[in-house]
Amino acid sequence: MKEKKEDRRISRTRKLMLDALMSLIVERSYENITVQDIIDRADVGRSTFYAHYRDKDDLLLSWFEHLRNLFEQQQQELRAARETGRDTEFNIVLELFLHTGRHHRLYKAVAGKQSGEMILRYLHRYLSGLLTPVMEDVVRNRKTRPVPVEITVHHLVSSLLSLMTWWLDRNMPYPPEKMEEIFRTLNRPGIEASLGNDIKNESRQVMADDRNDAGPMGFYSLFAAPFCCP
Amino acid sequence: MKEKKEDRRISRTRKLMLDALMSLIVERSYENITVQDIIDRADVGRSTFYAHYRDKDDLLLSWFEHLRNLFEQQQQELRAARETGRDTEFNIVLELFLHTGRHHRLYKAVAGKQSGEMILRYLHRYLSGLLTPVMEDVVRNRKTRPVPVEITVHHLVSSLLSLMTWWLDRNMPYPPEKMEEIFRTLNRPGIEASLGNDIKNESRQVMADDRNDAGPMGFYSLFAAPFCCP
DNA sequence: CATATAGTCGAACACAATGTTCAATTATAA
DNA sequence: TTATAATTGAACATTGTGTTCGACTATATG
Numbered sequence: 001m002k003e004k005k006e007d008r009r010i011s012r013t014r015k016l017m018l019d020a021l022m023s024l025i026v027e028r029s030y031e032n033i034t035v036q037d038i039i040d041r042a043d044v045g046r047s048t049f050y051a052h053y054r055d056k057d058d059l060l061l062s063w064f065e066h067l068r069n070l071f072e073q074q075q076q077e078l079r080a081a082r083e084t085g086r087d088t089e090f091n092i093v094l095e096l097f098l099h100t101g102r103h104h105r106l107y108k109a110v111a112g113k114q115s116g117e118m119i120l121r122y123l124h125r126y127l128s129g130l131l132t133p134v135m136e137d138v139v140r141n142r143k144t145r146p147v148p149v150e151i152t153v154h155h156l157v158s159s160l161l162s163l164m165t166w167w168l169d170r171n172m173p174y175p176p177e178k179m180e181e182i183f184r185t186l187n188r189p190g191i192e193a194s195l196g197n198d199i200k201n202e203s204r205q206v207m208a209d210d211r212n213d214a215g216p217m218g219f220y221s222l223f224a225a226p227f228c229c230p
Numbered sequence: 231m232k233e234k235k236e237d238r239r240i241s242r243t244r245k246l247m248l249d250a251l252m253s254l255i256v257e258r259s260y261e262n263i264t265v266q267d268i269i270d271r272a273d274v275g276r277s278t279f280y281a282h283y284r285d286k287d288d289l290l291l292s293w294f295e296h297l298r299n300l301f302e303q304q305q306q307e308l309r310a311a312r313e314t315g316r317d318t319e320f321n322i323v324l325e326l327f328l329h330t331g332r333h334h335r336l337y338k339a340v341a342g343k344q345s346g347e348m349i350l351r352y353l354h355r356y357l358s359g360l361l362t363p364v365m366e367d368v369v370r371n372r373k374t375r376p377v378p379v380e381i382t383v384h385h386l387v388s389s390l391l392s393l394m395t396w397w398l399d400r401n402m403p404y405p406p407e408k409m410e411e412i413f414r415t416l417n418r419p420g421i422e423a424s425l426g427n428d429i430k431n432e433s434r435q436v437m438a439d440d441r442n443d444a445g446p447m448g449f450y451s452l453f454a455a456p457f458c459c460p
Numbered sequence: 461c462a463t464a465t466a467g468t469c470g471a472a473c474a475c476a477a478t479g480t481t482c483a484a485t486t487a488t489a490a
Numbered sequence: 491t492t493a494t495a496a497t498t499g500a501a502c503a504t505t506g507t508g509t510t511c512g513a514c515t516a517t518a519t520g
Binding site: 034047054 | 478489
């Protein structure tokens with residue numbers, strides 16, 4: 001099933017450079033890594049690097065796209081499992097914390113304190129893309145709209161990323177589940193309010209009431225787990 | 231009352247370089263400005279620049295400290311006015327939006343999409359410093375603490391900065407008052423929940439119930455204006 | 461006004477990194 | 491086996507950084 005078009009040398013070189021970047025990235029901050037460092041460690045020619053990537057960022061970005069594919073694939077599998085009758089409760093925020101935790105060394109190096117803006121912007125864009133249709137769908141039934149959907153989404157994504165970086169910067173002092181709970185505590189009530197009152201029952205509006213409207217990404221529910229004030 | 235110790239040449243040179251940076255910063259993004267550009271426009275010697283600042287960031291930071299002093303001074307005046315009997319309702323978030331709006335060209339260039347991480351980090355630290363004692367004070371009366379105060383503060387500051395940058399990036403499509411309202415709608419309920427239930431009445435706990443505990447910065451109230459769901 | 465002081469100038473320097481080019485070499489697919 | 495495509499490595503022009511130093515000049519101060 002694999003597309004085997006690629007010259008073996010290409011994959012080899014690419015892998016070498018990616019590995020070099022990864023091993024460098026856990027040693028010092030991304031900003032302080034030069035193309036020179038990368039090609040030194042990868043042991044490839046300077047011109048080779050530029051034959052593949054425009055610059056350092058391009059290389060990193062290609063790696064993130066790889067990771068994103070991995071993540072999306074896993075989500076698809078979860079979704080599939082769920083559809084075949086398993087009771088997998090789907091919670092995208094939790095999944096994100098789990099995923100980040102799994103790759104924490106990379107994300108810490110790149111999205112933490114030391115980070116360049118680039119990756120955070122990339123993630124922001126990506127997550128906003130995921131969230132926007134969901135939110136717009138939710139808001140369709142609402143009569144009032146106290147806060148523009150665009151802002152709500154922006155806020156939610158920023159909050160998630162800010163919690164993520166906090167978590168990473170402090171070496172993940174809580175488990176992903178706890179972080180997801182905190183995220184929910186902080187944001188759920190405000191999101192409710194920001195989306196406006198509506199036709200149906202007052203609370204648990206953001207929850208996926210029924211299990212259709214899967215959204216573009218198998219994105220069932222933003223606040224899937226039950227919420228309760230202790 | 232002024233300390234007139236400084237050599238006139240020093241202030242002159244400093245001003246030249248600051249002006250140069252400012253005028254450059256509205257033309258292109260901060261990242262793409264070099265020390266060379268600055269000294270060219272300021273028309274000062276290369277060595278002069280390094281005699282005053284360690285690097286580009288140092289120069290920008292010194293300017294932000296200037297701005298911060300300005301802001302704090304204004305807040306002090308407001309506070310004073312309030313204490314002398316005026317009915318100035320004090321709302322720090324609104325004040326911040328007003329301040330940012332006033333200096334929007336600078337902040338846009340520096341804290342917007344194009345920004346380097348640096349200034350956002352600086353602001354984050356600064357605002358967290360303002361907020362932490364307030365939050366810790368609020369939480370003192372609470373029995374439960376669903377979310378660590380540190381995270382609540384982090385979340386709140388991130389949210390504020392994210393709204394700010396959104397606002398700036400889109401050329402301030404709403405007035406500061408509206409943005410403050412949005413901030414409140416999005417965050418107030420979640421903050422309530424995150425700080426836990428307590429002894430007193432259920433709602434409006436974050437509001438400054440009485441007007442003592444001014445905090446370090448004349449920081450009377452985070453959500454001073456009345457909150458209502460429409 | 462005189463003068464020591466302290467700030468500024470500007471040119472030169474060493475250094476580090478970028479991104480391009482090209483002919484020679486080598487691995488690969490077919 | 492061989493045509494093709496990838497890699498190499500060295501050289502190069504370019505841009506920016508941060509430092510140094512002697513010469514110059516504005517300034518504060520007596």
